[in-house]
Structure formats: structure tokens, C-alpha cells
Amino acid sequence: MYIGLDLGTSGLKALLIDDDQKVIAEATAPLTVSRPHPGWSEQSPAGWLAAAADAMDGLAASRSLAGVRGIGLSGQMHGATLLDSAQNVLRPCMLWNDTRAHAEAAAMDAVPIWREITGNIVFPGFTAPKLMWVRNNEPDIISRVAMVLLPKDYLRLWLTGEAVSEMSDAAGTSWLDTGARDWSETLLEATGLDRGFMPSLVEGSQASGTLRRELADRWGMPADVVVAGGGGDNAASAVGVGVVNAGDAFVSLGTSGVLFAASDAYQPDPATAVHTFCHALPETWHQMGVFLAATDALNWYAQLVGSDAATLTGELTGLRPPGRTLFLPYLGGERTPHNDARIRASFTGLEHATDRAAGTAAVLEGVTFAVRDSYDALASTGTRFDRLIAVGGGSRSEYWLRAIATALDMPVQVPVAGDFGGAFGAARLGLMAATGAGAEIATLPEISKVVDPEKGLTAAFAEAHARYRDTYVALKGLS
Incomplete structure (x- = not known):
């Protein structure tokens, strides 16, 4: 048996699978987020x-967990977990959606070497600019920093006693040479660090250590349980849904949204604000466009109108062409393709005919156009899309899936009911590390249905997407 641990923002999930990769048990525990200041x-x-x-x-x-042989880890990316020389935590972890380091990120990104080595823009949410913010604002803390770990890797430290990270998560720090799959001494030095401050690196499917005897005894496990490198949440989810080969992609409609495509070559294009990261498997990379509000935007609107997301989407029947009302879903800024931490959401084109259902459709279309923005950005780098699988809570909306298929003019595949997320991908990585298996076990899920584009509406969605992009340009200076 194998366990996947997925450390999310709102909770941690543990998933147990057997040797045939069948889910046989799961457990969750909640987490809370502190937002003491704006951003x-x-x-x-x-x-x-x-x-x-x-x-x-x-x-x-x-x-009984006596048959467990491997544990894999998945986790929220970019968090700055700062430890002193005794491995004590020095301050709360600054999370992936913490944007206070926007000035530091802009200053770093203005120096070409960052993009040249990492293959990515230095985004405010990445780890390195957060360290610079601490250096600029908390000198008493920075003077005591001896180790910088990502969230799931702090969990690993507790599980194994080893300070280790892996390529997919490390690629989101702005310190990794993403093509070489190694820390960049040049970039570490630029932030006042060196390799001594960083964990060692393994591939996500490799062993990073073994479970501490104290914990093995606590949970009734053998003494030699292997803990895999694991993956950042999106890379682990890709392993879970079988998106590990070039041409395969998934769109995730969770709190935030991701368009993720696997690649067998390193092909960065930072100017597009596409994330080009290592995958959780050796000699594999991936690209993704990230939009910061997906179901988060729908839930926000539901609260605004005094309803819930399921009721609102259930009120929409057949797909219709976008109306005059547009919604820009930038509730907390946007990454791909704008890299704009200051832009905020807006409705435009409101009129007497804009009722609750029209507002719901506009919100779903706004997120759909964010998916289209990411699709265009990835395609511009040469990434191909042979297959697109929809996952996440938003994929339960038939209307939303039809809108995405029509806006992209490509079919969207929907898996059978089941858990194919980060915890399942982490468990698969734990299986690989314990048995020596490779990417061949990360098979695609059974597809329950295929949602085809509505060809009669593709032109209308293309026209509305053009208005959507023009609206961002017109409004970005007002936020």
C-alpha cells in the first residue's frame, strides 16, 4: 500500500491506495489562513x-497500515518557510498568494539573468522575492535564517528528518536553473544565500528518505517506509490524472485555475507569463498558465447575490452566446498572461437586462476567457494540446465545460468520478519511489464523457474574448 499526503491551503488530505492503485481510505484535516494586512x-x-x-x-x-511501503508528498507551492540553525520556524510561512513582495519581485525581474536562468518571470508570489522582502523589512529574522524550505518539504523534514526538495516545487522558487534541474548559485548569491541554505534535490519519483521510527511505530508501519520526493500541487495532480506525456493537458477549476500541459522538452518563454517548470518525473517539464480566481470568483458572486454556486450554475441551461456584460475575474490580481498583482475584478456592460443568471454566465465566461488567455500563451511557445482533461470542483458544471470547449474550440474530456488530484498523484509517486516503477504507472483515467465545442458559438466566444482582453487594457490603470 502507498500513501499520498497533499498539503493544501485550506486543508491536508491523506489518501491510501493499494498495489492496483485503488483508493481504499482517506482522511482530511482543516487548515486556516491568516491575512493580517492587505496582500x-x-x-x-x-x-x-x-x-x-x-x-x-x-x-x-x-x-491497518502495516502494508504501507511508500509515502508521496504534494503541496502548495512558493511558500517561504524560514528555519534557524536548530530547525526552529522563525516566522509564519508566506504563502503562494501572498503578494506583499511585488516591489522586490519587479526589481529582480528587471535584471535579465533571472528569466534567463529560471525560464520564468519573477512573480510576487514566488519564494525568492519573499526572502528579499524579509531582508528589507525584518532584519532580525533574516539574520537568523539558516534554511529555506517549501511547505511540503517542511512536512518532509518532520516525517524523515531530511531537508530535501524536488524539481517541480523548487522550480517555483526563482532559484532553480530549470533547464539544468539544479539550484543556481548565481541566483542564490543575488539574494544573499548559497547552497547551504537550501535543501538537497531529488526527482519527484525518487526516494528522499525513510519515515522516522517514532512515526512508523505511531501509525503501525514498517521501519523502512520510503518517502518520495513528491511534487508541487499541480505537478502531483498531473501525475494523478496521467498528464505526463507531451500533448496531454488538463484544466483545473479549483479555487484558483490552472491550464497545465506536459512537455518532453524545456521551452521557456517568460514574456508570456507562462510558468515553465520541471515536472515531478525525470527529464520531463511542464508549462502552465495560472489564473488566480476560478471557483473563487463564482463563490464570491454567489455570496454577493445570496445564493450558492451549485444553485447558480443549475439555473443555466443551454450554452448561449456571451452578452454585453463582461466579468474580469481578477479578484486578487492575475498571473497569466498579465503578471499584474494590482489589477482587480470588474463587471462592465451592465444594463437593465442583466439579471442574476446573466451575471452568473458572465462570471463563468470571465474565467473561461482566463483559460483562453492561458491557452493562447502556452500555444505561442509551441506547446501542443492533443488532449484536454477537466478536473476540479468547477468541472461539475456542464455549462462551464461547454463554454471552455467552445472558447478553445477543442473537446474537453471529463474523467469518471474519482480522486485524481494531488494526493492521488503523490501516492503514485510514493509507489514509484518504493518499487522503482516509472511514468508508465501514471495512466490516464477512464473518461466518462467528452464535451464538444458548440461550433455555432465559437465566433461569438472569440469576439467576446477580444472584448475581454481590450477591457483589461482599458481598465488596468484604474485599479
């Missing part, structure tokens, strides 16, 4: 350990 988003790393302990205790209480 700040923090969590206590101690909360991650408590959540992991609770979830694992839950698994162990539900069935």
Missing part, C-alpha cells in the same frame, strides 16, 4: 504538522 497570506507551519498527524491518525484508525 498578506500566511500560515503557521506547526499547523501543517498537526494536520498531518490528525489525518494520518485517522487513516491508521480506519485500517
